[in-house]
Amino acid sequence: MFLGIDLGTSGVKVVLIDDTQRIIQTGHASLTVQNPHPGWSEQDPAAWIEATRCAIRDLDSPLDKVAGIGLSGQMHGAVCLDQSDNVLRPAILWNDGRAADEAAALDADPAFRAITGNIVFAGFTAPKLVWMRKHEPDLFARTRRVLLPKDYLRLWLTGEAISDMSDASGTAWFDPAKRDWSDQLLAATGMERTMMPVLAEGSELAGCLRPETAAELGLPKGIPIAGGAGDNAATAIGAGITSAGSGLISLGTSGVIFAATDRFLPAPETAVHAFCHALPGRWHQMGVMLSAAACLDWWAGITGASPAELLSRLDPAPGRPGPIMFWPYLSGERTPLNNPLQRAGFTGMSTGSDRAQMTRAVLEGVTLALAENMEALRAGGGGADSLIAMGGGARSDLWLAMLAQATGISIMRPAGAETGAGFGAARLGLMAATGAGESALTTPEISDVFEPDPELVPAWSESLQRLRQQRA
Template identity: 50%
Template sequence: MMYIGLDLGTSSLKAILIDDAQQVLAEHAVPLTVQRPADGWSEQDPQSWCDAAVKALGALAAAQDCSGVTGIGLSGHMHGATLIGKDDAPLRPCMLWNDTRSHAQAAAMDAKARFRDITGNIVFPGFTAPKVEWVRENEPEIFGRIAKVLLPKDYLRLFLTGEHVSEMSDAAGTAWLNTGARDWSDELLADCNLTRDQMPSLVEGSAPSGRLRADLATLLGLPRAVVAGGAGDNAAAAIGAGVVEDGTAFLSLGTSGVLFAATNGYRPDPETAVHSFCHAVPRTWHQMGVILAATDALEWLARLTGQTAADLTRDLGAVEAPGRTLFLPYLGGERTPHNDAAIRGQFLHLDHATDARAAARAVLQGVSYAFADCNRALAATGTRIESALATGGGARSEHWLSMLASTLGFPLEVPQAGDFGAALGAARLGQMAATGAGIEIAGKPLIARTVQPDAGLRAALADGHERYRAAYDLLRGIA
């Protein structure tokens, strides 16, 4: 038997085909674009996800005989507000996870104690609920036509199966889920002028949610495979990385940055701005610190300098004690630990000697300090990370990994195949749904290398981190 994993990312949709031994038989990626019509806005056309899925699945079928596919798993970027009418068509472009226009609505919700009490989380501007409230206040004619609110991967599921279904890990990022009870909160929905009927039904990520539509199966040359509940992108990456047992962790250097720790119980602490969400498998939760610009910050510098990110980082050499130049990577606000949608990035202590190379070092170090802030916030909840798997596109930079390990003070393990971590996790969930297998199939990947902290740099990096934190306090005061 074979299984497909689809990972709907911000910049591309990735698809992989694996066998029972979880060996990758074929893979394909289709690029996607983001529209930013105003400052703080970030949108995508949901139809582009469907078109990309058809291309990716068709490419898998062209590369490999897929007649043995029995399970498909879905992963996707979280928090997006995909609003659909009675005909299942989108009413407007999807407002993405990094869309912060609804900061006022988020603050108003967060001021009501019941939101933190029930969800276990701050209501961040990037979450789904404040986005829908923004639509209610600014686009009332659209709000009045909402039949269902779907998360991005769940709109893709609707296209693939015809079913309105979500699962616990993604739903936990809406600000409408009772995270401890793993169910929608009627109280919070009513507070937002919505009802349970406008929400998708819920299944666990490893459970079936439907089957591939007959017409699509015929078009693509695929069987009518079971489609699993799946997971939000970070929970799926954790399944792909084997981060399921209590105390295991990963660090993701993608467009955004995530420091993720699996937990065997529900341990919310909203004051830290740490996310406490359901995991993709039953009776399991996770915590994570999230920064909004990781590799995105480096790509910004690349555009500014007219170089590529690879050019900027190619010859940085060994990690050194940080210089005076500081970079605060808050290009579109920040989540953990600041919960500040209005804050923006800054370079500090520039001089005539600051060139593109020095700026690149400062950007990498600034993102590393933002991860260190996340680590402090996780520690404040009682979660201690001893080591973490390193995933995402930024993990290809040995310099950055070494800087991160030394800044955070724990080793980073680099999997042999990290680029398709969330897609692998989705495929594993598809395997669980199709076969009834448990988390025992979500083993840790083979490790290519381990990047150890440089103890000789710890004092200098800790001092730099304190200067970074002081710069944030100053920036917040000015703002």
Template identity: 50%
Template sequence: MYLGIDLGTSEVKLLLLDADGHVVGTSGSALTLSCPEPLWSEQHPADWWQATQNAVAQLRAAHPAEFATVRAIGLSGQMHGAVLLDEADTILRPAILWNDGRSHAECDELTASAPRLHAIAGNLAMPGFTAPKLLWVKKHQPEIFARIASVLLPKDWLRLRLTGDKVCEPSDAAGTLWLDVARRDWSDELLTACGLTRAHMPRLVESNQPSGVLRPELARAWGLGTEVIVAGGAGDNAASAIGIGATAPGDGFISLGTSGVLFVVNDRYRPNPASAVHAFCHALPQRWHQMSVMLSAASCLRWFCTLVGAEEATLLAELSSAVSSNDNAVNAPLFLPYLAGERTPHNDPFAPGVLHGLKANTTRADCTYAVLEGVAFGLADGLDALRAAGTEVRVLSLVGGGSRSSYWAQLIADALDVEIVVHASSEAGGALGAARLGWLAAGGAVEAVCTRPAIAARFCPHPERHARLALRLARFRDLYPRLRGA
């Protein structure tokens, strides 16, 4: 058996995979965000560990015999977070997360102090990345910065609890702005620009290689054998790609989770920071990927559910039964899905969420539609940015919690004018990929392990609906520049 641990923003999810590649069981434990100041987003790492322990207890209780035979563990996790440790590995402050926007001024400072940043890291300096966060701490919390002995990414802090080792891998490290992405190694030049050295960084292994073994006392507590391998693992999106078998150049997917990601595999390093496209290492050696990121995706629907006091299933059922998607677009307002600012294509932490065009006869279903459409349009912006960077796709897999809605999947297909496929295990993307990386680290072959899950549904774009949506997309794109800075 192989165990995948996926440290997300809203929950820690575990997945148990057997030697035939079948999912035996899953479990999860919820997490909450702390936003003590505007633009801030934090979590305490201790909560991640408690959630992991809770999820392990659930999975052991549901599948005791299978869990006891786990021989390797893979890790997946939210990227870019800054876990700051002192010499004794004590946590110095809550982790600053990927969707934190406080370090916008530090992005400009880093770009000025590291002229080769874009060439080396392959990405624009954005507040979500790790390096600007450390510059913010250096400026605003100098007493904490002076005590920093180690900087770890979220999943790698979990690894420290699991193995006692400080290790990272290229797919996650590429999101720090400290990695030479082409060479898959730390950049002394970029570290120096932040007042750090290699001594502050964990050692690097490839995602599919062993990074250590489970601590004996933890193995005993979990009822596992000795020498349980812990793989390098991957950032959440690279892990999701492994979970759906996206390993060859041109393979791609959309992750419709808290954030919205459009991910396409490349066979070489192909940066294009001018379009706010991310160029990162993939979770396999000699593979890279391009990625567009919108900071709020399925979280927009959760926000709207809270706003109107209704369950997601209720709103989607109301929308589907009330009117067709063709009719919905006639009266619906436009929604800018920038509830936490935006990365691709605007790179604007201050971009606001907007419902534009409300009328006296606007219904709740109209607004639900607008939210789903706005997220689809944000993904369309991301696809255009990837196309400007030289990437073309005709089929994309859809993973994440948002993939449960066939209505949303069809709307995305129509808006992007690409075929969308949903896999039978699409909701388990990151955790499944993590388990597969554990399997690879234990000796599995990529061809046998990284197969594509069965396709549960296909959504082909409808030319007439695409043409109608293209008119609304043009209005959507015109709205942001008119409101920027207002």
């Protein structure tokens, strides 16, 4: 058996698979996010460890036969450690916008786009450390190591500081073409290579489970642990998306359109991310919006109803976009706006507007933003002919039908869509433990296909243009 551990923003998910890559069982433990100031987003790394313990305890199956572990996690977070690997401050997360000015200053240096192939977004790791150097100089001076979230879990599991290429690509310190840290970019932010973790490919061995942690978790000691992946690359591995032309759409806390490539295709002018994939010799392009299913959760909290209850009151047909428009920018936006200060809101409401219309507007707003992401990927030389839908939001037939109309391509839902990143992590754990190659990553069985309706697609395109005009 093989165990995947996915450290998300809202919780830790674990997925247990057998030798045939069949999911045996899943476990989950929730996490909360702290927002000490508007636009800030933090978590205590100790909560990640406790949530991982709880999620593994949530599994009923005996774990004595687990032969490999893979890790996936939320990207870009900064976990700052002192010389004894003690955590110095709460981790600054991917959707934190405090370092907007620092990111803009780094992005103004041509070397960053030239080497990383990406805009320096405020949520990336490097500007967070520049912000610390300016606003928390004592903590910055004590920082001896910076880890990404899933790699802090690895430090607890193995005692080793190791990261993988896909996750490292989102730091703004990494050269995706060379698949290595850039000493030039590290120096430009006051950092050194010694402060960075060792690098491994996602499917390679990257540490073994140490005896004390194994005993605590009820796992065999010495289990090999894979390099793993950032959450979106891991989700793609779970969906078997490894070759050029294949892609996925993720409806999690954030929203992502991911397209695999067989070469590095930077397109920073589109605000599309160009990162390494979790396999050697593979890269990907990615359009990212910061709030996707999080928008529905937010609206559910405002209305006092659960997301499922809100969705149950809607007409299941995608239809044409309604008169109310929702801007899904609760935490700013990345692709294609690159604006951490952009904010959400409703327009087009009247005295006749009701809760169901506003719920539908939330879904439509997220859908149109993801369609805009797809346009950005195409402009950058990437894209896909169809998309596999993953994440919690993929359970909604209505939402996937809307996405088919807005993007103009088929949206496919596999069985077990909500376990995507954890399943991908488990697959990487299998590869690291057994030496299995890329051919082992089959595409999951498709349970539902949502096709675009030629009579509806133009209406969704017009609505996207209206969103752009209002935003301007």
